[in-house]
Amino acid sequence: MRTAIVDHPLDPAALLAEVASTESGASTLFVGTVRRVNEGKLVSGIDYSAYGPMAESELATIANEAASRFGTTRIAVEHRLGTLALGEASIIIAVSHERRAAAMDAQRFLIEEIKKRVPVWKREHYADGSREWVDPTAGVVAGGAA
Amino acid sequence: MEISVLLFASWSDALGPSVTVRVPAVATVRDVMEAVLARAGGRALPKPLVAVNHRYAKPESPVRAGDEVALIPPVAGG
Numbered sequence: 001m002r003t004a005i006v007d008h009p010l011d012p013a014a015l016l017a018e019v020a021s022t023e024s025g026a027s028t029l030f031v032g033t034v035r036r037v038n039e040g041k042l043v044s045g046i047d048y049s050a051y052g053p054m055a056e057s058e059l060a061t062i063a064n065e066a067a068s069r070f071g072t073t074r075i076a077v078e079h080r081l082g083t084l085a086l087g088e089a090s091i092i093i094a095v096s097h098e099r100r101a102a103a104m105d106a107q108r109f110l111i112e113e114i115k116k117r118v119p120v121w122k123r124e125h126y127a128d129g130s131r132e133w134v135d136p137t138a139g140v141v142a143g144g145a146a
Numbered sequence: 147m148e149i150s151v152l153l154f155a156s157w158s159d160a161l162g163p164s165v166t167v168r169v170p171a172v173a174t175v176r177d178v179m180e181a182v183l184a185r186a187g188g189r190a191l192p193k194p195l196v197a198v199n200h201r202y203a204k205p206e207s208p209v210r211a212g213d214e215v216a217l218i219p220p221v222a223g224g
Contacts, residue, residue, distance in 0.1 A: 032224050048223070051154055051216055054200040055223075079223060091224050111224055119197070119216075120223030121155035133156045134222040135192045 001067060003059040003077040005050055010078050015094040019074040026100035028107045032091040034084050042127035048081045048090060051119040055079070062113045070106035072097040077110060079120060147171050149209060151182055152216035160189050169209070176205040178215055194219045
């Protein structure tokens with residue numbers, strides 16, 4: 001099991017190879033990428049930043065929870081920081097397990113918990129030159145929309 | 147006592163990467179949060195959580211001298 005916050009481009013194949021095992025019947029690979037349109041606005045890139053020490057420890061805690069909950073330690077997660085262009089990967093999650101259902105459930109658990117708990121922030125850059133911090137809790141009532 | 151509070155994202159843009167606030171000698175997360183909110187004045191900033199020593203802390207949790215305290219605005223990783 002390995003989790004890391006990094007500042008270099010991610011390599012999905014490397015993480016998949018890292019979790020591979022002849023004990024496994026299934027490996028899953030999740031790749032989160034920078035999307036062109038968010039909330040109707042044209043995105044040109046995203047700056048990712050983090051509270052480094054807490055992001056590292058929270059990521060490790062979540063991986064430990066996934067391991068005990070789903071029964072595999074063949075888990076590798078990397079989250080990238082810095083300025084990413086469209087299509088670049090911001091997060092890779094690789095999970096390998098004897099059974100496919102548990103592998104997929106573990107992966108879903110990992111990405112959902114990471115999105116809720118790991119102190120990472122993104123500031124989107126838009127095609128019109130503006131920038132904005134993304135607030136998933138903002139909903140329809142909060143201000144800040146340009 | 148004085149507590150230095152780390153800030154991130156929109157909070158850091160508005161107030162800088164950290165602020166030092168004065169709270170009672172026996173203080174809670176709520177006391178620290180209120181002191182930092184007072185610094186924000188009328189600015190519209192997203193409601194944060196608080197972390198003490200790299201763990202999310204409840205409003206009633208104690209804060210002691212030397213703790214690493216951080217305001218955690220809504221996270222958006224992944």
